[in-house]
Amino acid sequence: MTIQYKLGTGRVDGASTPLVLVDGRIYPLVELLGAEGPPDLEEVFARWDALGPDIAERVAKLDGPGLDPSTIAFQAPLSNPRKVICIGTNYHDHLEEMNVTHVPEFPYAFLRPQTSLAAHGEEIRLPEGADLIDWEAELGIVIGRRFGPGDKGDPLDAVAGYTVLNDISARDWIANRPWVGIDWVMQKGWDKFQPTGPWITPARFVDDPQDLDIELTVNGVVKQKSNTGKMIFSVADIIRHLAAIMTLEPGDIIATGTPAGVGFGRQPQEFIKSGDRVSVTVEGLGTLENRFV
Structure with a gap:
């Protein structure tokens, strides 16, 4: 069964961070894709044909409580779209x-x-x-x-x-x-x-x-x-x-x-x-x- 998720961006420990929301818990996207993953959602969507299915497969492996939502200052999910x-x-x-x-x-x-x-x-x-x-x-x-x-x-x-x-x-x-x-x-x-x-x-x-x-x-x-x-x-x-x-x-x-x-x-x-x-x-x-x- 495919687990549903959502993508966003927020400031975590002062740094702009791509985020993933899974079952009500928020994680840095780096926990899913590793340090080699995209630095922002602009890059995620630039590689969406490959990364979309990859993220869908990996979300089931996320574990733990995730980030404290009160510590996240949300940003616009995409801050630099072309249009x-x-x-x-x-x-x-x-x-x-x-x-x-x-x-x-x-x-x-x-x-x-x-x-x-x-x-x-x-x-x-x-x-x-x-x-x-x-x-x-x-x-x-x-x-x-x-x-x-x-x-x-x-x-x-x-x-x-x-x-x-x-x-x-x-x-x-x-x-x-x-x-x-x-x-x-x-x-x-x-x-x-x-x-x-x-x-x-x-x-x-x-x-x-x-x-x-x-x-x-x-x-x-x-x-x-x-x-x-x-x-x-x-x-x-x-x-x-x-x-x-x-x-x-x-x-x-x-x-x-x-x-x-x-x-x-x-x-x-x-x-x-x-x-x-x-x-x-x-x-x-x-x-x-x-x-x-």
Whole structure:
């Protein structure tokens, strides 16, 4: 029987350390792969075709209590992906609440800088000059092999794993959009605006990415509650579309869009305030929580 595991990154004794979660216990990945193993998850996913099956075989041999979770400061699982790609307007109910009347003909995408990544448990500083800071619970994809123009295989075969995301948005630049359209950098590109993790769950342990419950709470109050089956474009659709434009590479992160319940679409509108705790849970993948200051 294959034992399920998850991968993450945290600071242990002051050093950034790849981690593996097995049966509720956390171990340094070096205990599994030895000193010759990859120094970070970027390298793990660069060699995913070989390392994925190898890790799956070795996790059964892990023994002992593992690390004390209180001593781990989580980091974004992947801090230096080549690309961070986000999909917008990908749930019908979210289109309605945002007053978008035209259903997109293809996945609507934008790029985000790596500096937007943040870790589970990390405090997110609210930026100066933006007042309408919003939440967006999302399923994240991590790519495990090159897949680009001309590739005709199953897009899901390119997926190494799935993770939990909060696609934070400054809605000021929707409310006050200039005549040229929404400024997506001003809305999405702020530092720490994409908390991710804490874990990446290998795709082999996710039976159907289009049947995962997704929920977001603010200070314990449910704001979003949906299922990935309500996406307009599936995970496979998204990868197929993006790969026709650019080569997706190991470690690339793709955010798949958010369901209804964002603050901008509520009546009256609600936005993140200093001191708020926002938690995102995706079924089987874990919970991501951040406090805003």
